[in-house]
Each structure stands twice: as C-alpha cells, then as structure tokens.
Amino acid sequence: MKVPRFTELIGNTPLIDLTKIVGENSAYLYAKCEFMNPGLSLKDRMANYILDIAEAQGKLKRGDVIVCSSSGNTGCSFAILGKIRGYQVVIVTSEKCSIEKQNHIKALNAELIVVDYDSYMSYGTDYAKKNGYFDVDQYNNIYNPEAYYKTLGPEIWKDTNGEITHFVMTGSTFGCISGTARFLKECNPKIQVILADPVSSNIYNYYYSNIKNDLSFNLVSEQYSIIEGAGKSKPTKCLDFSVIDEVIKISDEEAISTCHQLANDEGLLIGGSSGLNVFAAKFIANRLNKKGVVVTILCDSGIKYISKIYNKEFLRKYSAT
Ligand SMILES: Cc1ncc(COP(=O)(O)O)c(C=O)c1O
CATH class of the missing domain: 3.40.50.1100 (Rossmann fold)
Structure with a gap:
C-alpha cells in the first residue's frame, strides 16, 4: 500500500463546476481548487x-x-x-x-x-x-512560470478533456498565468487568456499602451486594493505578455462580493484574489454561449483572510476610507 506524505499532495487539485453562478445560456465556468494544496494555495x-x-x-x-x-x-x-x-x-x-x-x-x-x-x-x-x-527571487525566477507550465497547465487540459476555450487568472509575479497559458496555447492556440487586474495594479495600463516592454517607465498606481497577491505596479520578468489576449480591471467590491456569494451559495471559503478571478471569469462566461468553457483559479483559502474579507467590522472601516 502506498500512502503519501503530506507534501506529496501538491497539485492534482480538483476542478469544480461554478456554472450555476453564470447566466442560463452562458458558457460553462469551472475553477481549480488550488486552496486544497498543503499550504492552502497555488x-x-x-x-x-x-x-x-x-x-x-x-x-x-x-x-x-x-x-x-x-x-x-x-x-x-x-x-x-x-x-x-x-x-x-x-x-x-x-x-x-x-x-x-x-x-x-x-x-x-x-x-x-x-x-x-x-x-x-x-x-x-x-x-x-x-x-x-x-x-528565491520569485518575480524574476524563470522556474516560477515553468512550474505551472509543467503541472497546472497539463492538469487543466486533462481535467477539461481539452475542451477549455478561455483561461482567466490574476497575477502578482505572473508565474501562474504565464506558465499555464503557454502550455494551454501550445495545446490549442485558439484558447483565449484573460488577465484579471485589481484596481491597484498598473498592468492593464502597460498592456494597452506602447510602453508594454519598457520597464524603465514608472506608472503611479491609481488606487489602493485590499486584495492580496494580485496586481503589480510594473511588469515582472515572469510576465509573458505574448500569451495574454485581454486584460480586465476588477474592483475590490466586485471581488469581495463574489467571495461572500460563493461562501453563501456554494459553502466555498476563498481568498480575495479568487473572488477577483471568479468575478472576471463570470464576466467572460456571460459574453459567451454554451460552446465556451471558462476555467479560472481559486488561488488560496479564505481561512487566510477571516480578519479582513470575512470581517464585517474591517470591511466597514475599509469602505469608509
Ligand atoms: C492569493 C494569491 N493569488 C494570486 C497570486 C498570483 O500568482 P502569481 O504570483 O503566480 O501571479 C498570488 C501570488 O502571490 C497569491 O498569493
């Protein structure tokens, strides 16, 4: 009998169906439960x-x-x-x-x-x-995107029987989106990759400007965001813009209300970046019909944010600022 050690449980996370939260004739919406890794994150x-x-x-x-x-x-x-x-x-x-x-x-x-x-x-x-x-230098370390190229990308392809049409993910080091997207696009170049960017991030502005690859250019962040692990003031070395087809901006209210909705309707306690991802993925799914298969990532557990995202007093003070 082969019984694994705890740390051998990394990866091979379940893919769950969230189609219930999108419009009736919209695309399928699936999410990879990365909060089920031993460290409760991707x-x-x-x-x-x-x-x-x-x-x-x-x-x-x-x-x-x-x-x-x-x-x-x-x-x-x-x-x-x-x-x-x-x-x-x-x-x-x-x-x-x-x-x-x-x-x-x-x-x-x-x-x-x-x-x-x-x-x-x-x-x-x-x-x-x-x-x-x-x-570790995770922002510049090429083995960061490569880890997802070798594990998460192949798992999503297999979990969806190659039927995925859209991949939606936020980014901080951008290792996950860049590595996963590279693998998926090698399998099927038609797969669309959407980066979900929080309000505090400048990546949307870099992407839709002619300064995309000019890292010496400093933009000032527009707003503060309480979402952790999402967004950056400038692109990192791990960010591969060539595999990203669209960037969409998501507000804190949209991300947090999605976290609360999933806790209430699905019993799913997830972190703020996962709420941001699901809101963005729902937006994409609602643009499509039943031929679409949208996959996103539940990056970490909501247990990590009980004092913030799931704390009414904290949120009340935050929205008053
Ligand atoms: C909660 C959470 N979500 C999303 C991300 C983004 O992942 P990546 O760094 O691969 O872009 C991170 C990274 O720190 C994170 O901690």
Whole structure:
C-alpha cells in the first residue's frame, strides 16, 4: 500500500463546476481548487519546483538559508517545504499581509520580517545578497512560470478533456498565468487568456499602451486594493505578455462580493484574489454561449483572510476610507 506524505499532495487539485453562478445560456465556468494544496494555495507548486531545481543544480545544501520576499502565500509554501527539506527559512513580507498568513509562516517556524509595502521585494533580495543566502527571487525566477507550465497547465487540459476555450487568472509575479497559458496555447492556440487586474495594479495600463516592454517607465498606481497577491505596479520578468489576449480591471467590491456569494451559495471559503478571478471569469462566461468553457483559479483559502474579507467590522472601516 502506498500512502503519501503530506507534501506529496501538491497539485492534482480538483476542478469544480461554478456554472450555476453564470447566466442560463452562458458558457460553462469551472475553477481549480488550488486552496486544497498543503499550504492552502497555488504557491506550493512553484516552491516545490524551485527547490527541486536548486537542489538538482547544487545551489542548495542542507542547513542553507533560503530567503523569500512574498505577499504571504509563497512564504507559507517555503516555510513548509524548506523546513522539511532541511533549510532555514526567512520570509520577507509587507504589513499588507494578513495576520493569518503571518501567523501561518511563524507557526511553521520560519523567520518572518515585516517591512513596508514599497520595499519588501527589494529588501529580501538585498538581505540574501548581503548574507550570501539563497534568494528565491520569485518575480524574476524563470522556474516560477515553468512550474505551472509543467503541472497546472497539463492538469487543466486533462481535467477539461481539452475542451477549455478561455483561461482567466490574476497575477502578482505572473508565474501562474504565464506558465499555464503557454502550455494551454501550445495545446490549442485558439484558447483565449484573460488577465484579471485589481484596481491597484498598473498592468492593464502597460498592456494597452506602447510602453508594454519598457520597464524603465514608472506608472503611479491609481488606487489602493485590499486584495492580496494580485496586481503589480510594473511588469515582472515572469510576465509573458505574448500569451495574454485581454486584460480586465476588477474592483475590490466586485471581488469581495463574489467571495461572500460563493461562501453563501456554494459553502466555498476563498481568498480575495479568487473572488477577483471568479468575478472576471463570470464576466467572460456571460459574453459567451454554451460552446465556451471558462476555467479560472481559486488561488488560496479564505481561512487566510477571516480578519479582513470575512470581517464585517474591517470591511466597514475599509469602505469608509
Ligand atoms: C492569493 C494569491 N493569488 C494570486 C497570486 C498570483 O500568482 P502569481 O504570483 O503566480 O501571479 C498570488 C501570488 O502571490 C497569491 O498569493
């Protein structure tokens, strides 16, 4: 009898049917339950893959220190996987990271450094460089999109019997959308890929302008968003614009009300970026007929945001600002 260890349960997440929430004659809407990974998010896939590659390349040996800048979920994944593979783990996040994700990282005995939102990405890289530690560098690490190219893309293709017509996903490092979309488009170039961008992000503006590939161009973010793990002020190295066909903007109200609707109607407790994804996917599905098969991602668990998205007092104060 082969019984897996906990961390062998990464990937092969279920695809669930959310067609009930779209219009009667609209497309099918399916969602991949990435919150069912051991670290309760999609990021286990890439943390596992990056560690496999770094070990195979001889870049890591037992006792080494891994440093990772993260909006929280990648930190949880490295806290789980790094520790059990024999490394010390330092996670750098910002004060935007929910207290649940911070506590998750600390409970797994990783060191947590919390800095301000504008500097957490560079802080991690500088900290690793200064001390000679291994820097995950998820925003620029090519093995981040490759992890999804090798796992999530093939799973979605198989789960839908190759019938997927549209893939909808938000992005932060853009590893997931870029790697998954590349695989799906290699299977069927007609598949449309839609990036769902929160109001705080500039990617919509980069995409629909002639500065797409000019990273020296600095745009100022329009608005604050409470959605964690979604959006960026400028494109990352992992973002492959060539596999994205459309970018749509989603507001916090749209994302959060979708989270509440899914908790109420489906018993599904998901994070804000998943609400954002589902709202965007529903919008796309409602533009199509029953020939369409729209797939999106439930990126992480709502358990990570009980104090925010599922806290009426927090939301009341936030909407008053
Ligand atoms: C909750 C959540 N949703 C979505 C994403 C976006 O994934 P990616 O970094 O692959 O673009 C992240 C990444 O941090 C995340 O934590």
